[in-house]
Amino acid sequence: MPDNVAAQRRPLEGLRVLDLTVALAGPYGTLLLAAMGAEVIKIESPGGSDIARFNPPFSNSDGGLHFGTVGDDDISLSILSRARGKKSVELDLKSAEGREIFYKMTEHADIVFENLSEGVVERLEVDYDTLRAINPRLIYCSLSGLGRPSYYPGVKAMDITVQALSGVMDTTGCSDGPPMRFGLPISDMLAPLYAVIGVQSALLQRRVTGEGQHVTVSMLECMSALLPFEHSDVLQRNGFEARSGNHHNRLAPFGIYRTRDGHVSIAAASDAWMAAIFDAIGQPELMDDPRFAGRGPRAVNADGLNVIIEDWTSQHSTDDVIAELGARRSVPCVPVRTAVEVLADQALFDRRVLEPLVHPTAGTLDAVAGGVPIHMSDADVSVGRSAHLLGADTDEVLIELAGLTEDDLAGLRAKRVI
Template identity: 70%
Template sequence: MTEQTATAPRPLEGVRVLDLTVALAGPYGTLLLAGLGAEVIKIEAPQGGDIARFNPPFHGKDGIHFDALEDGDISLSILARARSKKSVSLDLKTDDGRRIFHELVKHADVVFENLSDGVVERLGVDYETLRKINPRIVYGSVTGLGRPSLYPGVKAMDITVQALSGAMDTTGYQDGPPMRFGLPISDLLAPLYAVIGVQAALRQRDRTGKGQHVVVSMLECLSSLLAFEHFDVFQRHGFPARSGNYHNRLTPFGVYATRDGHVSIAAANDAWTRSIFEAMGRPELIEDPRFASRGPRATNADVLNRLIEDWTSQHSSEEVIRMLATERSVPCVPVRTALESLSDPALFAAGTLQQLEHPVDGKIDAVGGGVPIHMSGSAVGLERPAALLGSDNAGVLGQLLGLDDAALAELKARKVI
């Protein structure tokens, strides 16, 4: 964050979000809203409602460990996903819990949830109920398979969504099985669309005075991206869905072994391809009808990739990068390990990565993602560590609803909060 943006207003300043999310797909969306400046109030059952609280590894009195959850332990998942959010414990299964939530809705701009099908209706916190309380409410739902579900009875998890979407069929090698993407990509993609939809709905509400229900599904978001690569056309014309570390439509475009590691090369145009052939000492290959232009290179990708890797494997990664990127301006970089990337000082300086903090113990030996959005006139970021469960009960319920210490103590005694 620059000196200018450190004192700048936050883009979503003044927007209050009631966060009913669990797992990853929902909490990541509200994390982004918090990073953009919204006041996010995470609401969970008094014993903890977000299933991420039970995800190892945990931080406890002896540091980070993968053992069973013990008293005082906090999951790193919660420490990462609940940053810059206030924490209110509230049992929505009780009449008083629902009544308090409905009162909070009167003071809110957004409700954001990713609960299982039917849960919000059973709890009385569904959109149709809440819009009668506050017609201006924008209600964001991140679902697995849509609401109503496109496939009733099917359980949606990231790996099942990857499988249903067809994305898994595009990952891996032609002679191998479909491969799961290394990150929970549908869990992370859907909330991006949800945040876009919620912000658009807030913009419309400011014009019309009316909120609305914004629904995205993990399956639809991931499937929509699949269509942009025209896998249907390619497979009808004999191209395999899976091409390993190569993007055959753009060959030379892929990951190539070197003598001491791997490099990523992206030489989609004729000039860059010619430069690779020159570095290889084979300038005549650009005249070969198989490699002279992008179309033939795509249909002869396997041959071309083997030729290039035969060359790269004779040199170190540093040598290949020097010959291609430094001397000929061909896009070529080393393939870094995840640990190398997560230790990059440049990414920390940019705010893309940050060291996680425990609400009591301070900074710990773990990395969390920041908000990778840079704005010239706004402050963006996650400055507050995750709050302890229920630690904002008095502040939120007292400030917004006027509940005094005696009322809060009585609600706590009855396990409503």
């Protein structure tokens, strides 16, 4: 094996990303690229232009956490989490000098990743066509909220507005209640996964063609593309409610059931598992009931079936239900854990799925950061170092990639270009 191959322990090592992302969706995409080993250079205007810098809670250089007004010494936990593994450069792209510096950096880049508002990269003259003329091998990833041009001109794309427009809210909640927001910012987290897949595919294609390309992904398209996998249209035309609360009636029993001291999740779509549940609750004859004798009838009669099961689970403790169904009868049945319980799970820390959140000067904070849940047998996939202070790498990067001198930097700093 060649020495350079043996030495490369990270999949994207040697690749350089110019990061023009803000908020969550874009920064999560570049975080994944950094975890895979790419050199990610996060570029912000002098003073900081990522809106996530104003997300509470905040931490200061002493490591304290608060929800008050952000001060000069405060850093948002959002930034501390999303900027891990990245270099930080302050550069004013609104200025001609700043753009020229960025163009020089583009000559040495493999990827540009942006999720700015529609029209911004064109106004700044850092759009795909402009940068491709400088570096034809460049892979330029644009992650938008509602597509470009937007399907809904004038509408601001936030996770909750994308969830609403995508139809996903219509599938979430109870049948007698309103549409409901998914508990996590799911469109912000899903779209960058597709974006990174697109970027990595473009990298593979570039090996053959020698050319880069423009990868475009929108949060709305990613969310909407999920709906057909549950055939929501067919189900509703056949009398199923759009929202079924904590149950997935097409696969009944498949949901959350109250116990004497908590809740359990039971997924027992097969006939064998269904028979095991009826036996456990002391009503094995229900397996011969036409309402429950097959997956189709159980889907139609899911509400009644769920009442029967919960009448039994609610009389027993969570541990007893799991012991009876899971341990003794091999029915998929687990406790419903709280977020706090999961974020304290040592096994997830051992696997680097969760990591302590580290402040660049204060050290480890009383907060948890998400790792990357990808494990490779012959490569290191990890976020690595903590977030850098704003602009900490400006001089180093601009000397290396733009050929600037110390005097150049002093002059640009005086003019607030950097």
